[in-house]
Amino acid sequence: MTTIGFIGTGRIGGALAQLAVDAGHHIVLSNSRGPQSLHDTVARLGPHARAATTTEAAAAGDLVVVSIPVRAWRQVPAAPLRGRTVVDTLNYDPDRQGAVPEIEAGTVAPYLLLQDHLPDAYVVKAFSTVFFQHLPQLARPAGAPDRSALPIAGDHPPAKTAVAALIDSLGFDAYDVGPLTESRRFAPGTPAQLAHLDPDGMFAAPPRPASATELARLLDLP
Ligand SMILES: NC(=O)c1ccc[n+]([C@@H]2O[C@H](COP(=O)([O-])OP(=O)(O)OC[C@H]3O[C@@H](n4cnc5c(N)ncnc54)[C@H](OP(=O)(O)O)[C@@H]3O)[C@@H](O)[C@H]2O)c1
Numbered sequence: 442m443t444t445i446g447f448i449g450t451g452r453i454g455g456a457l458a459q460l461a462v463d464a465g466h467h468i469v470l471s472n473s474r475g476p477q478s479l480h481d482t483v484a485r486l487g488p489h490a491r492a493a494t495t496t497e498a499a500a501a502g503d504l505v506v507v508s509i510p511v512r513a514w515r516q517v518p519a520a521p522l523r524g525r526t527v528v529d530t531l532n533y534d535p536d537r538q539g540a541v542p543e544i545e546a547g548t549v550a551p552y553l554l555l556q557d558h559l560p561d562a563y564v565v566k567a568f569s570t571v572f573f574q575h576l577p578q579l580a581r582p583a584g585a586p587d588r589s590a591l592p593i594a595g596d597h598p599p600a601k602t603a604v605a606a607l608i609d610s611l612g613f614d615a616y617d618v619g620p621l622t623e624s625r626r627f628a629p630g631t632p633a634q635l636a637h638l639d640p641d642g643m644f645a646a647p648p649r650p651a652s653a654t655e656l657a658r659l660l661d662l663p
Contacts, residue, residue: 442466443607446502448495448517450479452573453530454508458482460580460611462489471498473513496521504528504607506568507555512539514558523561526600528607530568531555532629552624556596563600566624567593567608567615570634575648579637580612590614590653592633592660594624616653618660626660633659 444467447454451472461468467489470479476492483490499505499521506528507517514531533544533551544551556564570592571579581588591613595601605615618626627633636659639646651659 443503443610444469444501445607446493446498446500446505447471447508448498448505449508450482451508453568453571453576454506455482456573456576457506457508457530457568457611458486458490460576461607462486464610464612465489466607466610469493469498469501471495473509473516499525504603506530508568510538511541511544511551511554514541514554517555517558519559519561522559525562526597526603527555527559527562527564528568528604529555529564529566532569532634534629550622550625552628553621556621563595563597564621565593565595565597565600565604566621566627567591567604569624570627570636572637572644572648574644575637576611579648579650581650582612583609587650588612588614588652589637589650590616590656592616592618592624592627592656594618594621594627596620614653616656616660618662626662631659632661 442465447470450470470492479492483492496518504526508530543549549557579589593615608615636651637648
């Protein structure tokens with residue numbers, strides 16, 4: 442089983458943490474307020490979960506999920522993430538999460554911000570297209586006819602293989618869209634970002650499973 446570090450244990454991080462312990466993985470959770478604030482979360486998740494500082498969570502994970510508001514990107518600890526596979530769930534939403542001057546100035550594309558901050562880590566964009574409440578509702582065993590595919594993108598093939606294995610263990614197929622720059626195809630505002638929403642775009646409505654074929658159509662691949 443894999444040990445997964447979490448930098449950010451909010452809505453999407455928390456939903457992924459639950460799926461991960463359900464799949465038998467070990468998880469190390471962190472947030473901005475420190476390990477003691479995660480006491481109840483760890484108790485609920487059980488013996489495969491523990492809380493730590495962000496630096497400890499980064500160092501402990503075979504894979505490290507970064508799931509924080511984009512505006513906090515500078516606080517992601519770079520040194521312990523050197524040479525590690527990092528799962529980037531981030532979506533840039535300045536109205537709700539605060540603006541990032543570098544993105545607003547066009548110095549860096551929003552979907553490249555974390556890799557830019559962590560040049561020695563292997564960043565794989567994943568889980569950025571699923572509403573957190575839909576994650577457990579869409580998870581299915583391997584081979585289920587209504588299993589959903591989730592897009593991933595990254596520049597390091599072994600890192601993508603590791604993230605695809607994680608995604609499979611959590612109940613989804615991974616769909617490799619290509620290098621990290623190609624994650625623009627499933628960035629906020631694209632049809633692929635809304636793949637699981639009902640036709641009216643209602644987050645409260647039950648999610649729609651989306652197969653790899655359906656996802657490929659929405660990704661507008663060349
Ligand atoms: N919500 C979704 O359905 C969803 C889906 C896909 C992608 N995303 C993306 O995933 C990211 C997280 O979204 P969310 O909805 O899960 O946010 P959220 O519920 O607000 O949770 C954010 C988490 O990040 C932590 N955090 C904030 N600043 C931090 C820092 N400097 N160091 C360490 N941890 C820090 C928070 O800890 P404290 O509570 O201690 O501050 C909290 O655990 C966003 O970029 C979002 O666009 C969200």
